[in-house]
Amino acid sequence: MLDKTPTTRVQTLLDTLGSALEAGRVDDVANLFAEECYWRDLVAFTWNLKTVEGRDQVRDMLQSQLSTAKPSNWRVADGEAATEGDGVLESWISFETATGRGYGLVRFRNGLIWTLLTVLSELKGHEEKSGFTRPLGARHGQNVGAKTWKEAREEEERTLGYEKQPYTVIIGGGQGGIALGARLRQLGVPTIILEKNDRPGDSWRKRYKSLCLHDPVWYDHLPYIDFPKNWPVFAPKDKIGDWLEFYTKVMELNYWTRSAAKSARWDEAAKEWTIVVDRDGEEVVLRPKQLVFATGMSGKANIPDFKGRERFQGEQHHSSQHPGPDGYKGKKVVVVGSNNSAHDICAALYEAGVDVTMIQRSTTHIVRSDTLMDIGLGSLYSEQALANGVTTAKADLIFASLPYRIMHEFQIPLYDKMRERDADFYAALEKAGFQLDWGSDGSGLFMKYLRRGSGYYIDIGASQLIIDGKVKLAAGQVEEITESSIKLSEGKEIPADVIVYATGYGSMNGWVADLIDQGTADAVGKVWGLGSDTPKDPGPWEGEQRNMWKPTQQEALWFHGGNLHQSRHYSQYLALQLKARMEGIPTPVYALQPVHHRK
16 A cells, blocks of 8 residues: 555654654653664754663753754655665654754664654755855856955955954864865855965875875765765875865865964953964964864874883884885884784885884784775765765765664674685784784774774785785784884894884874863863773763764864764764854753763
């Protein structure tokens, strides 16, 4: 029967949900959710990034937010049809709130909501000018004295930060700052991006010369402008650098190069920041209302304070400062670390004829690139996914719709399959002495990334060098550094002319301590992680990335970054939060995250 189609059934359920919400019947709404349920809201209801779990949390959120959100018009999204399989009824949905329009994905089990994703797509009255509403560009008719586009753009570049203050300042001009800057530009939020390097993209150009993205092109688009159809699957760093430079120009971003923030202070009375900037030798004072740290997902480079490090007679540097293999031929290079950067650097050194040793201090999760692309990403981010109608935007929302609490349950079978497919490869690695892990619960790379942002390598060839003994491997803890060697706790001593510390980074709030003060850094607390109580991600459970893309305990201070996928996807929600504040739209934040870990 026609009225039994999945789409019709979903619409009937949405009608019931919408009626209860509009009538304010919070208990009735909560009872439309399964006992085990997850509602992930990205700004639309909570003005936060928040997942509520279970009926009691659904009820609590609605009691707080329903009167201001005023949701309505719940529909199966235009052009979409609900689907059903394995006892789950699933559909893309649209809805409205008092201030905006939203989109989402809902899954029902036994007629009750199991997972619900709601995201704010746009603010009413402040929609982006695109498609049918794109700007005309040309000035038709009589416009005596009107400025050309070029003149208007030059005036903006000359006056913003001097005669006119930006509403937002973004510290960091890598892909995160650039993506957010583009979103804010389209929303009409005056923004300056501060970048210490000479050119946009230099944060990529200055890394070791063999660096390529390990994520595929379909996963890495920036907002508004996709990479061309002939873009390589894995982009070399200099190609990415050039793309970022091109992007800042065509998106007309106010991007200050050779500009470093020297200090920042929050003025509680004026509700604004005072930021002292060294702009190519000129001191400029900016007074924005909002400050965003877009310094990646990591803080300052972490170099362990090994005993005797100051005695070493050779060269030593962090992987972030590694210049590449040129100049090291004939020297013995020791790389401390066994994750992505360590493998990439070791492989490039070997290919340049350098004697290189990797020191593995803890287990590492390794997954082969081809296998990850096929099993881990293929259904969402691939050419086949596009052929199946899964655009990058849809893929982002599908991934976002899986609650972090249960995401590992979906990941474990995938990584079990990878381990089975590449069993001979892993056996060979272990035979070579490499210590492997699959995450604390077997859920693999994505959960490690979300929980701790480290502890893995996507293999593009370096593992075979270790298997073949071409890159030497030593396992153990560093006991001491001498004038010309590294001593391990097991008694082994490794001669070294050069030491590369591929030892990761601290939390992003370290930058806050440097620029503002330690008290503000402590008030904000640790950045990144879910509170999963797994290695390097201490509990309690938080259910979202700590402090990322959402309000923090310091008013008007935000963090933005992550990989290209996260920079693209979450920049939308951060930009909407900033735009709403600029326009004076009420933004009652639900469940501002308490601070449990200060460093």
